[in-house]
Amino acid sequence: MTSTVFGYDHIMMRAEYRTPDPHSHLAVHFIAGLDGPVHCVVSGDSFDADAVFIASDVVHTAYAETGDMLVFLFDTAGSIAEEAQKQYLCGRPYFCGDKETVEKLREIWKNNPPAQADSLITQLLGLDTVGNTLRDERISQVLEYLRSLDEVPEDITAQLCAKVCLSPSRLSHLFKENVGISLHRYLAMDKMRKGYIHFQKYGNITEASMRAGFDSPSHFAATCKRMFGISFSEFVKGSE
Known part of the structure; x- marks a missing residue:
């Protein structure tokens, strides 16, 4: 199944798809395997990771050979994406998450409804930002x-x-x-x-x-x- 939470500045969904076509989009990605590692091809690099951040406009695909994935798409205009860029990506096309954090994420997903899990996971990742970016x-x-x-x-x-x-x-x-x-x-x-x-x-x-x-x-x-x-x-x- 695919459980989806659609917020104003991001989307979270549990995805069962196995081989999405290589693509790029304006959102910043975060993908975590719920039952095991995710196989990724990002900007020409092929690797396995428990979780990965992927920058905006980078060609990529990712799939879990066993189990499902939890997929976040952070709107580039939002403060969450900005914080992900600062904390994790730092100008790189992708950044692999650590196993300890992913284990905590899996427990959150297992024990909470999707909307609450969405909030708790963004907090876990240090991305529960307030939209206070100074703009015109x-x-x-x-x-x-x-x-x-x-x-x-x-x-x-x-x-x-x-x-x-x-x-x-x-x-x-x-x-x-x-x-x-x-x-x-x-x-x-x-x-x-x-x-x-x-x-x-x-x-x-x-x-x-x-x-x-x-x-x-x-x-x-x-x-x-x-x-x-x-x-x-x-x-x-x-x-x-």
Whole structure:
């Protein structure tokens, strides 16, 4: 099964997939084997590890030959990803976790429901940060406005520009400077997040894709595959 917790700045899921296609995405990864080591191929390096952090935009794949994996995707715009970069990755494409921490993680997962395990594991990893990164006030307004929306409409850039009185080019520059990724890529992650929330609510990919602002269910499914390297059916299996 796949148990999924979808927060604003990260996703946690228990994954049973064995061989996801090599892929890269804007999120920072943390993957831990729940029953044994994970086989990883990251940036051309092949290795086994009990857990691994993987940097944003690094081509990778990972699978557990026995048992399942616990997979975190940290939104690059969030303070959790920033802290993971500082504490673990330090500019490297990946960093392998230690066995003692992974044993504690497995116990947390075994003894707590997914939502509580999500919180406890981020604490264990030292990533339970408060979103207090200093940003330009206009970009803070943009992020807050995006959180308030149920969908990402086609004219979202125009809406954001009007809200903070900036030109599209100035908004794009300021967003990249403050958040660390382009506005376009951030919106893609946000649309995927909203689509999943609607899927949980309505249980229908057509309804979810339309409400989140996707052109079609196939567009929604293709975005999931491109961003996370797994099919939409695998991604949502635990919520059915």
